[in-house]
Amino acid sequence: MTLFHPSMTLEEKIDVFNSCEFAVMNGMRIESAGEGVIRVTMDPSGKLNPNGTIHGGAIFSLADQAFGIAANLESVPEVAVSASIQYLAPATGTLTAVAVKVEDTPGTSLFRVEVLEGSRLIAVFHGTGFKIRNK
Numbered sequence: 001m002t003l004f005h006p007s008m009t010l011e012e013k014i015d016v017f018n019s020c021e022f023a024v025m026n027g028m029r030i031e032s033a034g035e036g037v038i039r040v041t042m043d044p045s046g047k048l049n050p051n052g053t054i055h056g057g058a059i060f061s062l063a064d065q066a067f068g069i070a071a072n073l074e075s076v077p078e079v080a081v082s083a084s085i086q087y088l089a090p091a092t093g094t095l096t097a098v099a100v101k102v103e104d105t106p107g108t109s110l111f112r113v114e115v116l117e118g119s120r121l122i123a124v125f126h127g128t129g130f131k132i133r134n135k
Contacts (some may be wrong), residue, residue: 006077010034017069026058028065031096033073038099040066044092053090060085063113063125066097070111071129078109078129085125091117097125107131 004016014030017023027043040062047058063085071078096116103110113125 038070040097042095062097066099066113067111067127070099076131081128081130083127087123091122
C-alpha cells in the first residue's frame with residue numbers, strides 16, 4: 001500500500017485514496033476532484049440496516065471520506081478536529097458525497113459535504129480540518 005504524502009500529484013493522491021483499505025472495503029471511489037469540489041461514490045451493497053436502508057454509519061463514513069480527501073488535496077495535510085452530520089432522508093441506492101471548502105484560515109479549514117442519492121439530498125455533513133505544519 002502506498003502511503004499518502006502532500007507532495008504527490010493530484011492523480012497520485014486520488015490513487016492513494018481510492019486504493020486505501022477502508023475505501024475499497026466500503027465500495028468508495030473518487031469520481032472527480034478539482035476546482036474545490038470532490039465527488040466520491042459508494043456502492044450500497046452490504047451496508048443496509050434492518051429497515052432495508054443504508055446504515056447511518058456508512059453514510060457518515062462516505063461523507064467523512066470525501067471531507068478527508070478534500071482537506072488533503074492541497075500542499076498542507078489536515079486531520080479532522082470535528083465533524084457533524086444531519087440525516088435528512090433514508091436511502092437504498094448508490095450514494096455520492098460532494099465536498100466543498102467553505103472557509104480557510106492559516107490553521108484550519110471548514111468543509112460542507114452533501115450526500116446525495118441521485119438528485120435527492122440524504123445528509124449534510126460539516127467537517128473542520130486542522131492543518132499539520134512541520135515545525
